[in-house]
Amino acid sequence: MSGETGSTGAEGATEFSQLLSGLKERSGLSYGTLAKRLHMSTSTLHRYCNGTAVPNEFSPVERLARACRATPDELVELHRQWILADAGRGRRPAGALAPEPEPASAPEPVAAPVAAPEPEPAPAPTASRRRRRALIASAAAVVVLAAAVVLAVRPTPKGDGGAAEAAATVAPATDPTTPDAPAATPSSAPAPTPTATPTTPEPDDGPAPLTVRTRPYAYSDPCSQHFLVRREPGQVGPPAAESDARRWAGEYGAVSSDEQMVALTVQGTGAETVVLEALHVRVVSKSAPLAWNDYAMGVGCGGVADTKSFEVDLDRGSPALAPGHGQRAFPYTVSESDPEVFYVIAHTKAHDVRWELTLDWSSGGRHGTLRIDDSGTSFRTSAATGRPGYDYPPGASRWSKRSG
Structure with missing residues (x-):
């Protein structure tokens, strides 16, 4: 490349x-x-x-x-x-030019008609010539209509009252300095586009200069991820790897059990630096924990080093994100060539919680807040205290009840 x-x-x-x-x-x-x-x-x-x-x-x-x-x-x-x-x-090389289009058989551009073209000495006009003549005729009609409109809105001499009334029925007066301009009356004739004083349009900031990609079920290891499912073991398929967790959860209506790790990949959309000011958690709803069965996605995992993350206790009255395991606090900066990956680990031991995140950002003179959720749906984490637990041991062909 x-x-x-x-x-x-x-x-x-x-x-x-x-x-x-x-x-x-x-x-x-x-x-x-x-x-x-x-x-x-x-x-x-x-x-x-x-x-x-x-x-x-x-x-x-x-x-x-x-x-x-x-x-x-x-x-x-x-x-x-x-x-x-x-x-x-997947990018096109910088400076690469799109290939020039080959000459087409479309009619050549026609200037404003000043005189009708000389007839071509041919027994019968070809299709392209007929199209060209039709375009010339259309352009002439537009010029004639434009001239009529100019005449209609041109100020009429004071001595010709009837002509002034006729002009008013075609188009309203558009001079803002005339205090008693006659009101327009309904007419079947097409009204010309009013000529107005140019105004400065309101600035359009456009889309936010960053993107956030979300993985709602990130595993620190397979044993770290449990799901609550409202089905008996015989109705639930084998556990899912992280790459298949979203599909698995959707198929069985599963909800993260006790803990949920969400991975966020934040990247700028251009070379300009974007400052990530703060990341917040917002509880959408909180209710009694789900009375469903708990299914573990892994069994017998070894010890794994703690992942840098932001932890949040969803049971608190006002949950807030706290840096953990060496994660530093906000702010951060990102650009297209310098993304950041954040892990948010949410815990609950007493509730069924629907929650989402908001990210405050600024770039140059712009600033805003991005809502972060699971493709338009709130994240959901429920406590599993006292619920029946099931494991799927290596080499097994079905779920078995967890002891203890």
């Missing part, structure tokens, strides 16, 4: 592939072993690590990183570099 924009994308892909390759080498696992664990071909994995291909989704990258025991900070940086590589590969 050539040009400045293309090289930016190439640099992002290089950084991304170097991180992947480094994790793979550190793990000591061969391409074949890793490919089997990740259920992908060895050649595909090799292309990801040498930079000749970028995955369309982050999910396979995350599975690879976790198989190589990446730290939470490495996962965040890997996600950031994947965003840049993914954004850079």
Whole structure:
């Protein structure tokens, strides 16, 4: 890819592939072993690590990183570099010009008619000539109509009262300095566009200069994610990996149990820096916890380092986000080439809570607030205290009741 924009994308892909390759080498696992664990071909994995291909989704990258025991900070940086590589590969090179259109058989542009064109010595006009003559006739009609309109709104001499009344029925007077301009009366004739004093339009700030992509069910590990489902074990399919969690939750009407980790990828839409002033949580509704069954998405997970995140206790009267595990507080800055990934972990032990986030931002002289939810629906987290729990052990073909 050539040009400045293309090289930016190439640099992002290089950084991304170097991180992947480094994790793979550190793990000591061969391409074949890793490919089997990740259920992908060895050649595909090799292309990801040498930079000749970028995955369309982050999910396979995350599975690879976790198989190589990446730290939470490495996962965040890997996600950031994947965003840049993914954004850079589909762009047109800077300075690239669109191909000029080939000459078409459409009629040539016709200037304002000053005289009728000379007839062409042909036994019968061709289709293109007939079209050209029709356009000339139409243009002439427009000029005649415009002239009639000018005459209609031109001030009439004082001695010709009848002509003044006729002009008023065609179009209202538009001179704002005339105090007693005659009111327009209904007429079947088309009224010309009034000539008004130019006014300065109100500024249109346009869309916010940033985007937020949301993963409503992020796993720190499979064992960290539980769902409440209003179905018996025989009616619920096997647990879902993080990449399939949204579909699984939608299919079974599942609600996050006790805790929910939401991942936010915030990125500017241009080179200009956007300041992320603050992130807030807003409780939409709070009620008694759901009396459903609890299903774990993983069993027997090992210890995993705590992920940098913002924690929120949804049971509090006024829930607020608090930085945890090394996460620094706001503000942050982002741009198109410098995104940020945030993890928000919400907890509840006593309620069924519907909630959402709001992000305050500023850029230059502009500022605003973005609402963040799950594709137009509030996030939902419910306590599971005292509810029956079910696990799906490795190699099993059905859910089994959790002991204790």
